[in-house]
Amino acid sequence: MSRHPIGLSIREGTKVYPGTIALKEVSFDLRMGAVNVLVGENGAGKSTMMKVISGVEQLTSGRVEMDGIEVRFSSTDEAERHGIGIVFQELNLFPNMTVAENIFIAHEKTRFGVDIDAAEQRRQTRELMRRLEHDIDPDTPVGELKVGQQQIVEIAKSLARNARILILDEPTSALSATEVEILFRVIEELKADGVGIVYISHRLEELIRVGDYITVLRDGAITGARSMDGVDIPWIVRNMIGENSKDFPKDIDHPFGGVVLEVKNMRLADGAGGFVVDDVSFALRKGEILGIYGLMGAGRTELVEAIIGRYPYAAGAVEIDGEKLGHPDVSERISKGLALIPEDRKQDGxxxxxxxxxxxxxxxxxxxxxxxxxxxxxxxxxxxxxxxxxxxxxxxxxxxxxxxxxxxxxxxxxxxxxxxxxPKVLLMDEPSRGIDIGAKAEVFRVMRSLAAEGLGIVFVTSDLEEVLGLSDRILVMSNGQITGEFTREEATETALVTASAKGHAPDHAPQDDRDMHP
Incomplete structure (x- = not known):
């Protein structure tokens, strides 16, 4: 018998949404006193599975068991009463409230059940901050904290609930290297206390370091589940994307023109002492479709928004047809030939x-x-x-x-x-997000047709099939930097996934336009 007992299980779990099956008869064991790593591409079903465990969603069929007894969580409150806590990648904090108020919201400490004991909340907050090795004042409004500090507050919220099972969704995406080390020490402490941890991350080296067990999801199904002993990055990649890389021929082939867009040393500060876009340079030719592949938090969206001029404080140069554009200004850049299809069409488009x-x-x-x-x-x-x-x-x-x-x-x-x-250049951020397969095909047809007419296109995506199927050339981003560059002939699923998991700068600078392959 494993030294890590099973605290929660999903058995033959299926979750159906209109038009898609998010989970397909998955069976998953969450072991206590251990880190249970969950990995897969965007859309593989990881978030859906965690929402089921934490009470946000319910299975369409199948069952959830805790300690061998079937349970059904109709809400997050019910899951919380069973000792399940979750730290979402998207922070769930109130910026105008203090750190202590955020940590104890809906679970306030009271005196005789009558009024809130603010002093006790501050005392316990200070204890939690010491445990997390952070000197954050309990009375500080959360909106004044750096993003990494806000992530620590989110983790403290779950620790304050004494969660038996803690789900961490991309917990290091906003943390510095020092903060990551602190988090890993806290995880070891929680493991020693018998807490079962589910750890979701796209940083593969990080998973191997912190994990005890691994489960890989692809298209809503589990493709690999085992102890972390002997697991390496090639094993994870094979199970994430399958053994065979697919070939996606382009329908329209045409020669490229001269360089229409050049981005030089683009940098965008993240407000926490680092950079969400970190010294990115590339060039785009007329008629070329340049795919930028990366996972959530890689800095892809911020890059195209910086190019269009959304951030006045962005550093770096943007040139259109050899003309250097002035200070970042959206209207001016549209007038010079740039256009952006935003990721969130309903809110921004x-x-x-x-x-x-x-x-x-x-x-x-x-x-x-x-x-x-x-x-x-x-x-x-x-x-x-x-x-x-x-x-x-x-x-x-x-x-x-x-x-x-x-x-x-x-x-x-x-x-x-x-x-x-x-426009002379069209920037497209996740152009197929939230549309059906027929509409996707039509959007892709339009993109190819526009490129054939000489329009330069930069498109951002986290979908491997899309980036391989549409791109003449592919840049991979991770942690704000370009970590790989591939021609259409060189690009494979394995190469892109491996490059997207890198946490450091590429070994060589991006090629300039003289080195580009037509």
């Missing part, structure tokens, strides 16, 4: 209450005005009709609100809005 027509022309109104005074509504309607036909957008009327469209058609509206500015 569309105004849900406006019509399809109004959304499509938002970024190019100046081109449809008479003497810069009056809108030429006739010209606007003609231009919108042209893009609706060109992008094959399924609408009843351009006057309907954009909120009435499906996700795929909304994405086409966002792309149309960008193309109406007549």
């Amino acid at each position: 569309l105004v849900q209450d406006l019509s399809i027509r109004e959304n499509m022309t938002l970024s190019s109104l100046s081109e449809m005005t008479k003497a810069r005074i009056h809108m030429d509504l006739g010209a606007e309607k003609l231009r919108v009709a042209d893009f609706v036909k060109r992008m094959v957008i399924k609408i009843a009327s351009p006057e309907h609100t954009v909120a009435s469209l499906s996700g795929g058609n909304q994405q086409k509206v966002v792309i149309s809005k960008a193309l109406m500015t007549s």
Whole structure:
């Protein structure tokens, strides 16, 4: 019998969402007094499994057992009463409340059950901070803390609940190297106390160092589960992506033009003494599709947002057709030929209450005005009709609100809005997120067609199939840096996954445009 008893199990667990099966008859054992590592690509089912364990979601079929007895958590409160705590990657804190208030929210210490014992909460917070080797004042508003310190507060919240089972989802993504070492010491202490820990991370070396048991998920199914003894990175990669790399031929092949975009030494501070984008340089040719692959927290989104000028404090140079652009300013960079398809189309790309027509022309109104005074509504309607036909957008009327469209058609509206500015470079952040397979195929067809017309495209994705299927060249990012560069011929799933797990700078600088392969 294992020296680590099973504290919780999932048996033949299946979770179905409309249009997708997130978990497919998974059986998982969580061992106590040990670190149970969970790994897989984005969308593999890791988060869904943890949501089931923590009471956020319930299984469609199958069962959850604790100490051999079937349980069903209808809420996070119910899971918490069974001793289950979770630290989500997306921090769940109230910035205007103090550290102590955040740690004990909904579990306040009281005097005789009448009023909150703030002094006792501060005392216990100081103890937790000492345990976590951080000198954070309990009365500090959380919004004033650095991101890494906020992560420590999240961990302290779970420790304050005396969790028997603690789920850590990418716990080191915002931590410095010193803070990571502190976290690992705390994990060893929790293990010695018999706590069962589930540890989710994309940093493969980190998993091997901290894990006792490993479970690998791919497409909602478990592809490998064993003790960590003898596990190496190639074993993890094989189980994450399968034995055979797939081939994704491009439908449209064409020669590239000259360099249209050059980014030099782009840096963006993270507010915690480090950089979310750390000295990134690359060049893009006309007609080229450059894929930027990486996992959550790699700095991909921040890179394209810095290029479009969202961050006034970003350092580095951006050149379009050899012309160096000025101080970061979104409007100015759009006028010089840059356009961005944002990751969150609903929040950053569309105004849900406006019509399809109004959304499509938002970024190019100046081109449809008479003497810069009056809108030429006739010209606007003609231009919108042209893009609706060109992008094959399924609408009843351009006057309907954009909120009435499906996700795929909304994405086409966002792309149309960008193309109406007549860009030279199109930056696309997760262009297929949240749209069905048919809409994805149409968006990819549009991307290839635009590239064939000479548009330079930079697209960000965490999907291996997409980046291999669409890219002429691929950059891999990890921890704000480029950790790999591959031509279409060189790129394989194994090479990309391995490069995305690196936590340091590449061995050589990115190639300049003279070294690019057409």
